Amino acid sequence: MKKLLHIILSIGLIVFLSSCSPKDSYEQLKKTNPQHDIYYQIFVRSFADSNDDGIGDLNGITENLDYLSDLGVTALWLLPIHPSPSYHGYDVMDYLDIHPEYGTMDDFERLLDAANDEGIKIVMDLVINHTSDQHPWYIDAQSSTSATYHDYYVWQNGNAYESFVGGMKDLNFENQDVIDEVESIMDFYLEKGVHGFRIDAAKHLIESTNPTFDNTFLLLELNQHIKENYPDSFIVSEVFEYFYPMVADYFIGSDSAFNFYAAQQIWDKVGKLNSRYLFVSNLHKVYETYRDINPDFIDSPFLTNHDLDRLASTPGFMNEPEKLALAARILLTLPGTPFIYYGEELGMKGYRDYSQDGQIIPGYGIAYDEFRRTPFLWGDDSKNTTWFPDLMNLETPTSADQKLDETSLFMAYKEIIALRKDNPALMFGNDFLPYGDNNGQIQGYIRSYQDENVKQAVIVIHNLSSDTYTLDIDFGNVIFGSKEMEAFATIIIEIDYEDIEVYA
Ligand SMILES: [Ca+2]
Ligand SMILES: [Ca+2]
Incomplete structure (x- = not known):
């Protein structure tokens, strides 16, 4: 009888332990870590066209959420969707309306609902450093120094100040009315179900x-305001700055900030293979700097974005598919909320040629950053946008092609995204320790996560070399890759949480 009881208890214990296994805990952990997501950055104009006018729109995103679910992302950052005189939308004419080429407010609400049903959150671009010179506030403000909205803007010698040239007029945050306006815009969209905001041009x-100092405390004020009613909401600041100690201060007011330094490290150490032995220790320094400012910092790593050349057009990555896949595996194994720029999962090309002051494109006009923001490659004329004639991606395999090819970059992204979600150390952990046996060829780091119910530690090791590498280890459980590492391969090994210090 005693033996039977022992067996029953043992089975019970096994069932209990397996029910707490890290791999089963994604949905549960997501609830306790609501700000940890895998983001996909969408330039709406280029993503998907629903009504055959050649311009991407909100319904195009709604109709293609299955593509994003299949890829595995859990959140979207939409570039500006408001009325604007420019193709990019970073000069807003009305914060409370939708660009007519992109759809209507009803379309946006339908997208929010449909995305919510798929478990995908939406973060909006909040462009508040400046408005368009066609915004009604500015039209009034410039009419007279005594106009109602005159103090909404920054004036220098009678002219409205512009951080960025081209009719983008800086708002005056010394004026509490402007702060109140921004807070009511944020409330308007949070009420509709938006998860948060990407703060454009935060350092300006x-x-x-x-x-x-002033910017981060302004962001703190905005963030505290939205957290009152939306405690899980998310603010990620764009501090376009490679000098990371300057970015670190923004973790006071923001939940997160983009890690331009880490992107640069990936371009340099993985792309150009410069000073590879410093790769992980450099990343570790950044995280420790952020941790000193805010122990709960959430980093936002990325490989590229709409203001940068695409990775497949970055030196060291051109015609190097193994390196593009390695960069994806690095991005998706770093702490925080990784951001994938649309089309990077296909290896789309795109760069701005700074040797020319704009390029004349037949049928379009003069183009600058458009080359980095070209139509997504669906391989399906019913979805493809055609607003810009893209000559750089004529040979790039489309998403339709890549979904059918097990060796494609799309499949590499999909695989590592799924692995991240399956492993709390990767998806929710904030710790990052250099692996103890790093050298000029292999660079690894230990990632871990612990709460009352779950603890997990993994070692992620990348081969930053075109030579094979045999990893001489006999510990842990290999959950990705192989100890016989091919050129630019990755191996991920689960270890006992208690052994972290042994391998650090
Ligand atoms: Ca359209
Ligand atoms: Ca400004």
């Missing part, structure tokens, strides 16, 4: 002698 917000 306030013109002062100590802008970093």
Whole structure:
């Protein structure tokens, strides 16, 4: 009888332990870590066209959420969707309306609902450093120094200040009315179900002698405002800055900030293979700097974005499919909320030629950053956008092609995204320790996660070389890759949480 009881208890214990296995816990852990997501950055104009006018639109995203679910992303960052005189939308004419080429507010609400049904959140671009010179506030403001909205803008010698040239007029955040306007815009969209905001041009917000201090405390004020009613909401700041100590201060007011330094490290160490032995220790330094400012920092790593050349057009990555896949595996195994720029999962090409002051494109006009923002390659004329004639991706395999090819970059992205979601150390962990046996060829790091119910540790090791490498280890459980590492391969090994210090 005693033996039977022992067996029953043992089975019970096994069932209990397996029910707590890290791999089963994604949905549960997601609830306790609501800000941890895998983002996909969409330029709406280029993503998917629903009504055959050649311009991407909100319904195009709604109709193609299955593509994003299949890829495995859990959140979207939409570039500006408001009325604007420019093709890119970073000069807003009305924050409370939708660009007519992109659809209507009803379309946006339908997208939010449909995305919510798929478990996909939406973060909006909040462009508040400046408005368009066609915004009604500015039209009034410039009419007279005594106009109602005159103090909404920053004036220098009678002219409205522009951080960025081209009719983008800087808002005046010394004026509490402007802060109140921004807070009501944020409330408007949070009420509709938006998860949060990407703060455009965060380091330009306030013109002062100590802008970093002033900007981060402005962001803190905005963030505290939205957290009152939406405690899980998310603010990620764009501090376009490779000098990471300056970015670190923004973790006071923001939940997250883009890691331009880490992107640069990937271009340099993985692309150009420069000083590879420093790769992981450099990343570790950034995370420790951020941790000092805010122990709960959430990093936002990325490989490229709409302001940068695409990775497949970056030196060291051109015609190097193994390196593009390695960069994806690095991005998706770093702490925080990785951001994937649309089309990177296909290896789309695109770069701005700075040797020319704009290029004349027949049938379009003069183009600058458009080359980095070209139509997504569906391989399906019913979805493809055609607003810009893209000559750089005539040979790039489309998403339709790549879904059928097990060796495609799309499949590599899909595989590592799924692995991240299956492993709390990768998806939710914030710890990052250099692997103890790093050298000039292999660079690894230990990622871990612990709460009351779950703990997990993994070692991620990348071969930053075109030579094979045999990893001489006899510990842990290989959950990805192989100890016989091919050129630019990755191996991920699960270890006992208690052994982290042994391998650090
Ligand atoms: Ca359209
Ligand atoms: Ca400003």
